[in-house]
Amino acid sequence: MSTQQWEIGKGRVWTFEATAIVTSGDIVKFVGDKVRVTEVSGDRPAGVVLFPASAGKLAAVALDMIVYVNITGSVAPSAGAYLISATQGKGRCTPLTAIGQVENVVGRAIETATINTRAKVKLIW
Numbered sequence: 001m002s003t004q005q006w007e008i009g010k011g012r013v014w015t016f017e018a019t020a021i022v023t024s025g026d027i028v029k030f031v032g033d034k035v036r037v038t039e040v041s042g043d044r045p046a047g048v049v050l051f052p053a054s055a056g057k058l059a060a061v062a063l064d065m066i067v068y069v070n071i072t073g074s075v076a077p078s079a080g081a082y083l084i085s086a087t088q089g090k091g092r093c094t095p096l097t098a099i100g101q102v103e104n105v106v107g108r109a110i111e112t113a114t115i116n117t118r119a120k121v122k123l124i125w
Contacts, residue, residue: 012065012125013050015058022049022059025070025118026089027106035059037089045085045106048123064125068118069106077109077119091121 019036022028026049028035035046048067053059069083073092077083084104086092091106105124113119 012063013060014047014063015060016046018053018055018057018059020055021053022089023052024049025068027069027085027091028059028061028089029085035061038085039087041084041086041092042104043085044103047125048106048121049089062123064123066110066120066122069121071113071115071117071119073115076112076114078112079109081109083107083109083119083121091119 016035019031019034022037027038027045028047028049029038029043030046038045047061047063048069050060050062069091072086072090075093077093081093083091083106084094085106107121107123109119110122111120
C-alpha cells in the first residue's frame, strides 16, 4: 500500500506509539497515551495514520488536516458526507441521526468515493 499523500502544508501531526501494526489511511483511537486502529463503530477517533508503523514504533497521526481515509460500509461517501469510525481502522459514511454519533465523527468527505477505497477527508478534531 502506498504512503499517505499530503494535500496541504498546514495541519497538526503528532507522533504516538502504536500498540499494534497501523498503516496509511487507518483511523486510530487512543489507548492511554498510545494509539491503535478503531475496532468498532463506537470508538472515538484520534486521527488518521500518515505512514505505516509497527507495534512499539512511533506512528505519525494527522489530527486536523486533509488526508485519505480507508472506507468501508454499505454507503459510498459523496462530497460533504460525514464519516464516522468503523471496524479495522476504516471510516464509514453515515447521516448523523443520533447525538452519540457526533463524538465518533472522523471528518467530512471532500470528494465522492467508492466503498473499499480511499476518500479524501477533512478531519474534524
